[in-house]
Structure formats: C-alpha cells, structure tokens
Amino acid sequence: MIYFQQGSEFIEISPQEVKAAIFSALDKLGLREKVLVVPPDITRYHSRAGEITRDIYAYYGTSLKDIMPALGTHVPMTGDEISMMFSGVPKELFRVHDWRNDVVTVGVIPGDKVSEITHGLVDRKWPAQLNKLVSQGGHDLILSVGQVVPHEVIGMANYNKNLFVGTGGSEGINQSHYVGAVEGIENVLGRADNPVRALLNYASDHFIQELPVIYIQTVIGRNEEGDLVMRGLFIGDDVEVFKLAVELSLKVNFNLLDEPLQKVVVYLDPAEFKTTWLGNKSIYRTRMAMADGGELIVLAPGLKEFGEDKQIDKLIRKYGYCGRAAVQEAIRENEDLQENLGAAAHLMHSSSEGRFSITYCPGFVTQEEIESINYQYADLKEMLDVYNPDDLREGFNTMPDGEEIYYISNPALGLWAYRGRFKG
Structure with a gap:
C-alpha cells in the first residue's frame, strides 16, 4: 500500500513539505507505541534521512x-x-x-532456488539475516528510511536492502555481495531487476511478512544551481513504493553520456569517505563511462584505511585490487576469502581490469600502501592545486591549460555510463 507519493525530476520538496508528508502518512497508520527507525548511517548523509528521523521523533x-x-x-x-x-x-x-555477532537467521533460501534466481551462477543456500532488535524487538512499527540511487551490488539501493544488508549478518551480506559480483557489476548497476534484488524480495515475501515494516524512500538530485534537493518522497509497505522511487531515480541520478570519458576527477568528501571500501564508489559508478585507456583521479582527503572492518582491511591489503580472474582464483585457493565473499566481491568490483588507470590521492595513506593494492598514487596537495573542487563544476570542465576533464563531486549520488556501453 502507498501512503504517500510525490516526485518529479523538476520539483524541490522542502523540509516543511517533507514533515507534512511524514505526519500525514503516519496518521494513516493509527496508534503505535513501540517504534523502531532504521535510517542509513553517515555515508548517506545527503539522503535527508536524518531530517526524516527527526520528523518521526517529533x-x-x-x-x-x-x-x-x-x-x-x-x-x-x-x-x-x-x-x-x-x-x-x-x-x-x-x-x-554488529553484523558479525548480533543477528539471527529469519529464513533460508534453498540452494536450488538460489540457482534458479541466479541462472545457475550460484547454488549455495542463502540465509536471510536481520539484527535481533529488528526481528525480535517486539516493535509495532519499523520505519525503514533511505535513499534510492544506483548501487553497485544490488542495482538500485534501498527498500529491503536496508534491512537484509543494512542490519544483516556476515553470511548473508557476504553471499549477496558475491552474487552481485559473479553476475557482473555492469549487468547490475542501475537495474532494479537483478538476482541480488530477487533474493531479497524472496526473503521479504517468505520470511518477514509479519514484521510491521513501512518504507520511506527519498530521491535526491542537484538543481540548476548545483545544490542537492529532494526530488521525490515515497512511503509505503511493499515493493511498489520502491518501484516508484526507482523510476524517478533513474531520471534524476543516471547520467547517460554520448561519448566515453577520457579523464574523470572524483572528489570524496572526507566526512563520508574514509576508506576505499566506501571511496571506490568513484570506480563503481564511473566505470561504464570510462574510455579504454582513460584516467580516473580520486581526490580522497579523508582516506585513512582500506576496509571499514579490520578483517576486511587486512584482506584488501593482502590481495589488492587485482582483477576478477585473480580474485576468483584466490577464492578457490584461500579459506580467508572463502569465508569473506563480500570482501572478494569488493576486490572484483574495484579493479578496472586494466581498461583504464586509477590514481588515488589520499589524505592519510602512504604511497607505498596505495601502490601495494594495485592503484597509482599522486600527492593530494599537488593534485588539489591542479584540480581544486572549489573551482570545478559538475560535469565537463576545461582547465586553464586546455585539458578537458569530467568532474564528480560525490560519486554516491549517481551513476555515469557511456550510452554505447549501457545496454538498458
């Protein structure tokens, strides 16, 4: 059921309108006495979920x-x-x-069903896992809040991903990420219908029907002045609310280009991106736009580590971003990757497969560390002197020396693809 919907690539929904919409939708639900909110974390700061959570509290x-x-x-x-x-x-x-210790398995998708969903690519059973507070907390309302935007693992972010991945466990997260990797990032990005989403939808339909979940989905884009604004707000309790948000997000967040890009400069906000685990959205979201032999420069003033998790950080440092074939071979030969398929998927996604170069300009990581994971290194200060974000506009820029670049101030907000490479 849809409790509220408003969206267009041409409108800007104000904070006052958001609050009125939230109150209107919650009025329709009747009295609730024990409410849980599941918003995104700081890495989705621009989702407006913080403001929505504040409205829910009000x-x-x-x-x-x-x-x-x-x-x-x-x-x-x-x-x-x-x-x-x-x-x-x-x-x-x-x-x-706590994704490693504080979860329960609410249901298991059998291996033969997983094989059917993944077209034979994976035949291992998949556990649908949730944090115990979500599945056993006794709440009479669970509000799952988040932004719908193109995503490298699941095609389009949010909806039930917020629960099964956002509050999921290591086994479920690892395997779902691996399904996305073997399907191929180019076959998943920007597509709401894909094997990973099908797994999560099956789990929603079969394992958590009794949970009182309402989804609050936002779509965020830039206006003509370059400011981030809310283009859509959708509230409902089933997949239809997600479909509405996806339809709008593809209009707002998907940048389809007529020619591949030779040089792309991406800036990673230090408040959001402190690891390559997150910062490699600069690679995921631009790879289908990059020209063969092109160059991707990543300005990463907040980069301190590679993995968000110590164990994953160790795996990234051990194997590096070595390409799909090398990672698959490493999985076959190494138990540590077999037990951390999500990390293996990240390693696959984060290589250009030799098609274009990747140069990281980190704030707190050394040249030796960057080169050890198979990226090129450049000094951050020197590169900021050349590519100052304050002087660049979104999209195409001509530098003082005549160089043409394409600038992206936040890769988490969209997807960029060359029309000839994206087979919609």
Missing part, C-alpha cells in the same frame, strides 16, 4: 524507542556524526548494529 515522541542506523559492514557512527546527521534526536535512542 511525531512519536516517547513512543520512538529505538533508532538503529543500517551500518551493514560499516564502522559505527561517532557521537559527532550522530549529532551532525540527526540533530535534535536524543543520542540515547541510537543502537549499534
């Missing part, structure tokens, strides 16, 4: 008992990050999701 007050950011494999939010994203919401309401 509506329910003491009936809002728990807020669990959908961390997935990410590090927990700091107090400062919570204050920045969720200002006005009491910190004592926030709970931390």
Whole structure:
C-alpha cells in the first residue's frame, strides 16, 4: 500500500513539505507505541534521512524507542556524526548494529532456488539475516528510511536492502555481495531487476511478512544551481513504493553520456569517505563511462584505511585490487576469502581490469600502501592545486591549460555510463 507519493525530476520538496508528508502518512497508520527507525548511517548523509528521523521523533515522541542506523559492514557512527546527521534526536535512542555477532537467521533460501534466481551462477543456500532488535524487538512499527540511487551490488539501493544488508549478518551480506559480483557489476548497476534484488524480495515475501515494516524512500538530485534537493518522497509497505522511487531515480541520478570519458576527477568528501571500501564508489559508478585507456583521479582527503572492518582491511591489503580472474582464483585457493565473499566481491568490483588507470590521492595513506593494492598514487596537495573542487563544476570542465576533464563531486549520488556501453 502507498501512503504517500510525490516526485518529479523538476520539483524541490522542502523540509516543511517533507514533515507534512511524514505526519500525514503516519496518521494513516493509527496508534503505535513501540517504534523502531532504521535510517542509513553517515555515508548517506545527503539522503535527508536524518531530517526524516527527526520528523518521526517529533511525531512519536516517547513512543520512538529505538533508532538503529543500517551500518551493514560499516564502522559505527561517532557521537559527532550522530549529532551532525540527526540533530535534535536524543543520542540515547541510537543502537549499534554488529553484523558479525548480533543477528539471527529469519529464513533460508534453498540452494536450488538460489540457482534458479541466479541462472545457475550460484547454488549455495542463502540465509536471510536481520539484527535481533529488528526481528525480535517486539516493535509495532519499523520505519525503514533511505535513499534510492544506483548501487553497485544490488542495482538500485534501498527498500529491503536496508534491512537484509543494512542490519544483516556476515553470511548473508557476504553471499549477496558475491552474487552481485559473479553476475557482473555492469549487468547490475542501475537495474532494479537483478538476482541480488530477487533474493531479497524472496526473503521479504517468505520470511518477514509479519514484521510491521513501512518504507520511506527519498530521491535526491542537484538543481540548476548545483545544490542537492529532494526530488521525490515515497512511503509505503511493499515493493511498489520502491518501484516508484526507482523510476524517478533513474531520471534524476543516471547520467547517460554520448561519448566515453577520457579523464574523470572524483572528489570524496572526507566526512563520508574514509576508506576505499566506501571511496571506490568513484570506480563503481564511473566505470561504464570510462574510455579504454582513460584516467580516473580520486581526490580522497579523508582516506585513512582500506576496509571499514579490520578483517576486511587486512584482506584488501593482502590481495589488492587485482582483477576478477585473480580474485576468483584466490577464492578457490584461500579459506580467508572463502569465508569473506563480500570482501572478494569488493576486490572484483574495484579493479578496472586494466581498461583504464586509477590514481588515488589520499589524505592519510602512504604511497607505498596505495601502490601495494594495485592503484597509482599522486600527492593530494599537488593534485588539489591542479584540480581544486572549489573551482570545478559538475560535469565537463576545461582547465586553464586546455585539458578537458569530467568532474564528480560525490560519486554516491549517481551513476555515469557511456550510452554505447549501457545496454538498458
């Protein structure tokens, strides 16, 4: 059922309109006494989920008992990050999701069904896992809040991914990421219908029908002035709300180009991107736009580590971004990758397969470290002197020396593809 829908690539939904929409939708649900909100973490700061969570708190007050950011494999939010994203919401309401230890399996998709869904690529059973607070917390309302945008693992982010991945467990996350990797990132990105989403939809239909979940989905884009604005807000309790948001997101967030790009410069906001695990969205979201022999420069002033998780960081440092074939061979020969298929999928996604060069300009990681994971290195200060984000506009730029570049200020907000490479 759809409780609210408004969206167009031409409108801007104000904070006041968002609050009115949230209140209107919640009015339709009737009295609720124990509410859980599952918003994204700081890596989706621009989703407007912080403001929506604040509106939910204003509506329910003491009936809002728990807020669990959908961390997935990410590090927990700091107090400062919570204050920045969720200002006005009491910190004592926030709970931390532990993806390795604090989950339960709510159902298992048999191997033969997984094989059917993945067209024979994977035949291992898949456990649908949720944080215990989500599945066993006794809430009479679970509000899953998030932004629909193209995504490298599941095609289009959000909907039930917020639960099964955002509050999921290591086995379920690892295997779902691996399904996306073997399907091929180019076959998944920007597509709502794909094997990973089919797994999650099967789990929703068969394992969590009794959970009182309502999805609040946003679509965010830039206006003509370059400011981020809300283009769509959709609230509902089934897949239709996701489909509405996807339709709009593909109009707002998908940049289809007539020619491949020779040189792309991506800036990673240090407040959002501190690892290559997250920062490699600069690669995922641009790879279908890059020309053969092209160059991708990643300005990463906040880069401190490779993995959000210590174990994954260790695996990235051990194997590096060595390409799909090498990773698949390493999986066959190494138990540590077999037990961390999500990390293996990340290693596959994060290589250009030799088709274009990747140059990282990190704030806190050494040249030796960058080169050890099979990327090129450039000094951040020197590159910022040449490619100053304050002087660049989104899209095509002509530099003072005549060089043509394509600039992206936040790769998490969209998908870029050369028309001839994207087979819609």
